[in-house]
Structure formats: structure tokens, C-alpha cells
Amino acid sequence: MTSPKMCNPNLDEPAKTKYEVRQIYKRKPANIEMASRELAPIFGLGSGFLAQQxxxxxxxxxxxxxxxxxxxxxxxxxxxxxxxGDFEEVHKLLHNLKVRRDPMWIEEKFPDCTEWDVTHFYARFALRTWHEIKESKLALAGWLKDVEICPAIHVLVFALMYLQLETMRDYKKDAPMKDRINHFLDSRKADKPT
Structure with missing residues (x-):
């Protein structure tokens, strides 16, 4: 059993973890409480009620x-x-010493992102969130405060991935039918060999 301050995610199989997050998303948990129960083992918190909390x-x-x-x-x-996002790409970017030492990744003011791809947005999210949690006086997510950078980034990348998938599902539900049909037709065109 893990202590309240510890998390021990499996960093060795990010493709498997990505698959697991997608499977949780596909099961459509009714709320974040139910999703948290399934995500807790991915975050390295174990299983059970305390891990879910x-x-x-x-x-x-x-x-x-x-x-x-x-x-x-x-x-x-x-x-x-x-x-x-892709954990391995985010991990690689964050191990670039210039990125980790540049305050733009954690400061409140959002930097110019015209040249960014999804990896940069995930990196910004993970570093900023981890930094703010570590600096926070709140007990919430206290288990993440003393975690090393690699496990912390792992947790935050996969938490963000889950929320991105859920949010995009909501956006799709709210999209006009015409947009959904056009998207479907465009994706079919892209799948056809030329």
C-alpha cells in the first residue's frame, strides 16, 4: 500500500498506459469520481477508496x-x-535543460505559442501544474508535492490526456451536425489510398 505522499507510476510502458487511458475514456465514467478510481493505479497510487480520493x-x-x-x-x-500528447515526447522536451530552467514554462503569463505543437502545450501544462502544486499551501494533491519530476510529469500528462479526450467528446456533441459530417467525410478521404 502506498503512503498518502507517495506515488509510483509505471514509467516503462507509456504506450500501454496511453491505451489504458483511452480504454477508461471509452467506458465513459459517469463523473470524475468514477474516472479517478480507474486512473489511480495509472498514477501509481494503487487501488481502493483512498487511492481514488x-x-x-x-x-x-x-x-x-x-x-x-x-x-x-x-x-x-x-x-x-x-x-x-505523447508522454515520451513531453518527457524528452522536459529533460531539455533550457526548458526546465526557462520561467516561461511555469509563470502565469502565457507565452507566445505560435510555433508550438501538442507536446509543448502538454509540457507547459505539466510543469506549470506541478510547480503550482508544490508551491501551494493546500493539502489537495499533497501526494504529488514530493514526487520527482519524471513520475510527476507522467501523472500530469495522463491526467491531462484523459481530460482532453473527455472535453473533446463534449465539444463534438455540441458541434453542428454539418461539421461532424464534414469531419467524417474528410477522415474517410484521408484513409483512402491514392
């Missing part, structure tokens, strides 16, 4: 919510067909 505190932490609002505004922009 710990996972849930991450989604309710103001730093997480603010960073996600920024992500929605600057990356998703109401679209429902955008790529999701």
Missing part, C-alpha cells in the same frame, strides 16, 4: 484546474479533432 484531489486542485483552463483556451479552442 488521492487521484480525485488532483483534478480538484486549483492549480490543475487553472492550467487545464489555459490548455483549453490556448490549445483546444473548442475543437474536437486535435491530437493528444
Amino acid at each position: 488521492r487521484a480525485q484531489t488532483l483534478f480538484t486542485h486549483p492549480a490543475f484546474r487553472e492550467s487545464f483552463a489555459e490548455f483549453k483556451y490556448n490549445y483546444l479552442r473548442g475543437r474536437w479533432d486535435l491530437p493528444i
